[in-house]
Amino acid sequence: MKKILVIGAKGLLGPELVKVFKEDERYDVTGWDVEDIDIGDEKNVMEKITYVRPHVIINAAAYNAVDKAEEPEGFELAKKINGLAPGYIARAATQVNAIIIHFSTDYVFDGNNPNGYDERSMPNPISKYGESKYLGEMELKKNAQRYYLIRLQKMFGKPSGNPLAKKSFFEIMLNLARTQEVIKVVDDELSNFTYAPDLAGRTKFLIENELPFGIYHITNEGTPVTWYGAAKILFELADMKGVNLIPVSAEEFPRAAKRPKFSILINTKLPPLRSWPQALKEFLEHQHSLLNEVSK
Numbered sequence: 001m002k003k004i005l006v007i008g009a010k011g012l013l014g015p016e017l018v019k020v021f022k023e024d025e026r027y028d029v030t031g032w033d034v035e036d037i038d039i040g041d042e043k044n045v046m047e048k049i050t051y052v053r054p055h056v057i058i059n060a061a062a063y064n065a066v067d068k069a070e071e072p073e074g075f076e077l078a079k080k081i082n083g084l085a086p087g088y089i090a091r092a093a094t095q096v097n098a099i100i101i102h103f104s105t106d107y108v109f110d111g112n113n114p115n116g117y118d119e120r121s122m123p124n125p126i127s128k129y130g131e132s133k134y135l136g137e138m139e140l141k142k143n144a145q146r147y148y149l150i151r152l153q154k155m156f157g158k159p160s161g162n163p164l165a166k167k168s169f170f171e172i173m174l175n176l177a178r179t180q181e182v183i184k185v186v187d188d189e190l191s192n193f194t195y196a197p198d199l200a201g202r203t204k205f206l207i208e209n210e211l212p213f214g215i216y217h218i219t220n221e222g223t224p225v226t227w228y229g230a231a232k233i234l235f236e237l238a239d240m241k242g243v244n245l246i247p248v249s250a251e252e253f254p255r256a257a258k259r260p261k262f263s264i265l266i267n268t269k270l271p272p273l274r275s276w277p278q279a280l281k282e283f284l285e286h287q288h289s290l291l292n293e294v295s296k
């Protein structure tokens, strides 16, 4: 049996990775989160990984507070968890001869190119968070030969079990719609979305097809939209007609970190995923059946 280790198993993506491999009896899956390993502690990483000796290590742990990373304290933590830790895990993976899979973001690009960014495009982060993730990409490449570096953007999926975890955009919008009749949404930052279960499935696909190591862009397909455009599609699909959405400029909601204007990840290596509205429809159906279960 192939031993898979998922780190960050309690986040948004981690549980989907654990699930997709657990459903397949050919894999022996271990899921770890902060209580099991501190990826910012190099010694702890080496000890834990050399003890378990997995065949594949999937690192879905990260520091994702994009605005907090602009502050000195937040940036130090982002550099440690997003920047240096992937190097520690990569070194441990090399030590036990494991394949390592690590996730990065569209925010490593400056977002000035309206045509988007493919796997060969040159990163040029415009925020401290982007800088920390780019450092992680370089540390990964420096310390591992057998790696998959997967960039994704704007992920959504089943809310993570942690009440303090950052909520996905669609969850925030659905919550706002319960309390507000008018919702102002930034009509800026053109991009696509990534459905966590679809990304987990493609991650398994990479391993099983033994595709060449290197960089991959995995997001759902579909017409890129702004946050406002995405909210419009969400409420149409959810059949919530009473919500009054107002498009506003980014200046109306000042945020500490700069966001890229055109944040489109182009995939030139893999079969395309379904469109993000199709995935969103499935997500809403799941949410709906969960709510029905709870209210029974």
Ligand SMILES: NC(=O)c1ccc[n+]([C@@H]2O[C@H](COP(=O)([O-])OP(=O)(O)OC[C@H]3O[C@@H](n4cnc5c(N)ncnc54)[C@H](OP(=O)(O)O)[C@@H]3O)[C@@H](O)[C@H]2O)c1
Residues within 6 Å of the ligand: 007, 008, 009, 010, 011, 012, 013, 014, 033, 034, 037, 038, 039, 040, 059, 060, 061, 062, 063, 064, 081, 102, 103, 104, 105, 106, 152, 153, 154, 155, 156, 160, 162, 165, 166
């Ligand atoms: N979510 C998005 O929209 C998005 C977009 C682009 C790229 N990505 C990338 O995709 C990957 C998965 O993201 P995600 O949204 O699933 O992340 P997430 O929900 O924030 O989950 C990350 C997990 O890592 C844990 N963690 C944090 N510090 C750790 C440490 N020192 N040691 C061990 N575990 C630690 C977190 O625990 P705590 O919650 O207790 O800190 C959390 O359970 C990340 O690489 C992220 O940068 C995500």
